[in-house]
Amino acid sequence: HETIYLEDYQPPAWLISHTELRFELEEEQTLVRAQLSVQANPLVSDKRRPLELFGDVDMELCRLSIDGEILEACDYQRKGDRLLIENVPESFTLECVTRLLPHENTALEGLYKSDGMFCTQCEAEGFRRITFFPDRPDVMSIFRTTLVADKALYPVLLSNGNPIESGEDGEGRHWVTWDDPWPKPSYLFALVAGDLAMLEDRYTTTSGREVALRIYAEPKDLDKLDYAMQSLKNAMRWDEDVYGREYDLDIYMIVAVDFFNMGAMENKGLNIFNTSCVLAHPKTTTDQGFQRVEGVVAHEYFHNWSGNRVTCRDWFQLSLKEGFTVFRDAEFSADMNSRTVKRIEDVSLLRTAQFAEDAGPMAHPVRPESYMEISNFYTLTVYEKGAEVVRMLHTLLGADLFRKGSDLYFERHDGQAVTTDDFVAAMEAVSGRDLGQFKRWYSQAGTPRLEVSDSYNPETCEYTLTVRQSCPPSPGQDHKQPYLIPLNIGLLAEDGQELYSGMLELTKEIQQFRFDNIASRPVPSLLRGFSAPVKLEYDYSDEQLLMLLSNDPDGFNRWDAGQRLCIRLLQQQMQRYRDGVPMTCPETLVTAWRQLLLDESLDPAMVTQCLRLPSEAQLAELAGVIDVAAIHDAREFMRKALAEALEQEWLMAYQRCDTGEAYSPDAESTGRRSLKNLALAYLMATGREPWLELTRQQYEQSDNMTDQLAALSLVAHSEFRETAEELLQEFYQQWQHESLVMNQWLAVQASDPTEGALERVKELAQHPIFDARNPNKLRSLIGSFCAQNLSSFHAEDGSGYIWLADWILKLDKQNPQVAARLLTPLTRWKRYTAERGSLMRAQLQRIIDTNELSADVYEVVSKSLI
């Protein structure tokens, strides 16, 4: 398996102005005829470079010709996934016919079938599974695509752009030609053919363009498309208001498919979505699901500018489009819902999963320097940390200059394939700042650490903050240079009054900041709003954290103070657990939580966030050596203690939030439901029968999936095994025909930590609703068990690891991308206590000892074993 390096980048010697494609879609095969108009790139001087096309090793080439002359096998070379033709003219037409077997394509890359419909996934390198092509993002071409298929089986034929011609052959087959006027890289190509229902709406852009909005799905799901449509219209308006960006075609299409490797794909004018990110209905979709639909619909729409009109020069620049677009969708969701709650959710994910990635064997910079398989780099680092990097630019420049910078970026580079340096250069141009040091955020991996200390001189009323920054080594990078870090802070008096607030800019390893006229020793509120993706340490007392929890004007830091306190207390219990001393739950925490629970003026969504204990995964990330049992038992102890100490208050909160109103997915109702279900979870944690009754009642009476599923999972994870079995069976009977609901049913059982978890998931893998070829099913069963059910996955005898490795070996042959993704939990073996670590390592070794691994799995396993 070959490694590709950023430093080896060379511009393409050959450009493709136009691409004409014709697909003959049949049950047993698909014939693809591609006609490329090829020209020498005027900017590349070496005219003798061969034409380089990419094509999957297994793809059948039926015919290849230049200007009508057939090429024989000796006229070109095929090496791996490359096809080279020497001595071609300055400009010519290349014709290429390939034969594909979409029904056998289980990797779900290129052209494949999902539930009987044809669809494509080309990012990053799927187009080379369709035809031979310079399949690289810096080759942009105008596409015209004709689809031919049986009319009865595939009445809907879609591709990018606008339909310009259609017809029938009189023998049951029909065809449609689509024309996309915008030049695009091959990774944005898409087609769909199927028997689909459609929801249609219209949108008028500010400058008056009338856009037809069409969302396609299987006919049974037609009633689940309204929320995605509303989200799309909101996103279109928002991008005009906040970024001045309008849509640029007459049609915008979204198609929902059930077999999909990730969330969704921004193909020009024809987004293809995992059903889980587009279908939404109160009866089948949870609040979280609704929010995901809103966010992903917006994300893919925003890509039309940040990704499609301006795209990436090479795949090392992936964060150029992904980091920026995640930042854009996060701000959109913040504007549509609660800004603080959205920030808390995003930061929790970053701290739990991205920080762990940054500390693991696959750690890489936001702009990676090398890869074996680019699919392995669609990561939390490129997406979420990349978004934090863009957010820091926004913080450093301020909203107005940032907008000027994004305007300049879009204006300068419209129609181009560019780099993260070009993005930063636009920000430099409008601000007059040198952002050279800032760019280390793109090139250095690892999570920076800030150690903050302070001193106060009561005589001079001077307060001094000392900040030391460092960043641990990561693969291939032993020493890091200091970053430019925006550090938002406030200084609060003991009574909570704010004495100062502002942004400090860190540039050196050690820096001091002095504040004058501070009348008494302040409590610092540090890293407000999580202004940089770092780990911040400051030696807070419990009292200071409690003060911040109730007084900090920065909502995010109020939450964070509470989390810091919980983490500290949990870590103390973990120590007690290891020392064999009884654990305790301090009265101060109970008192603080009681106040939060009783204060009816607070936003229920915020209260929920504050009263949720840090997850086991987050505690694991924070631990020096991960002791799974200590984490689980300490957290369970605290949960039960807080449940019992505040039983009356939980009940009051439950009753207060249980308003009986009709379901609506808006932020306020969602917030109330989140507190209601959190309260119910704590009531259930007491293990007392009356709360089982209450939960059961909620299960039976709820009119929406949020409340029903919350109740189900509480019972399913409880010691009331009989009721658990009963409800799981009832739920199955009720929802067995809703694939997305069945994913939840699998996930609830896979994340059940009670005795016998592995046996249960093994059985579920045999269940008729489980389908190992469907990535959503795999993620629900295997993904949830290994990432959500830590105490079961890490069972002492290593049985969880063997089970996962068995799956990886089986899936690698079928769908390498998904296999490599599911493998992640095993790769963190170095972080665990010795016995578990070596059991994990043994399974990685067993995988790598297998012949013919995909590049995807090979890269992850080999890097984890170093």
Ligand code: B3K
């Ligand atoms: N750009 C796609 C991701 C494609 C992943 C390919 N392995 C979805 C998105 O980020 O919008």
Ligand code: ZN
């Ligand atoms: Zn994206």
